[in-house]
Amino acid sequence: MATALNPTSIAPPFGDYSHGIKSAPASCLVVTSGQLGLAPDGSCSTDVRKQTEQCFANIDAILHEAGCDRADVIRLSAFVTDRAFFPDYMAVRDEWLAGVTIRPASTLLVVSGFTREEFKVEIEATAIQRD
Template identity: 75%
Template structure:
């Protein structure tokens, strides 16, 4: 259903993602809101890696309720509040995508902050499935 698009006329991706994704016909589009590192009880870990893990757990729950999963994600957009959080975020993202054959397009931005000071990372996903 999806095909990686990585033209040889531009620099290759410098991480485990694709520059673009081409899809076939789909019947469902799932777009998540940005997910923060908020646990079901409303708590938020101090550690960026734990926050990123919670972001992806939240995305997994949304995708599951929609009838799909990580293999259906065609785009991830992530936001971190410090450049030093890059490696931890990427490790969590790559673990979440383990086993996914066609990696989604991906963007990571460093931002000055979120609605609450303790938030360090936010992730949103776009998924497609069904034909």
């Protein structure tokens, strides 16, 4: 099990995440590439919330393939193309993490764009596979 690192000597987290994570001993580290809102058939919704949901569904599939689940995620890095997408991303992320006791470290950046114009969000995850 990971341990949240939220020192009282610094400001508390800005949202529902941990400033840092100390992992328990792990058999391996699982790192995803940035996941886009691409469905298995290659389609991509124009809606940022649906794209975010698909990103997390893709991450779920990768975690499952590695023998991990959401509770094993120690870091999320996300990128959106507009500040206006921040609330939708945060809502979906918080829903995805519902029931996860130790929230992963988290970073969200606003970027100018991705490889295709229709992409509005990209998310990558780091997880630990427990022994």
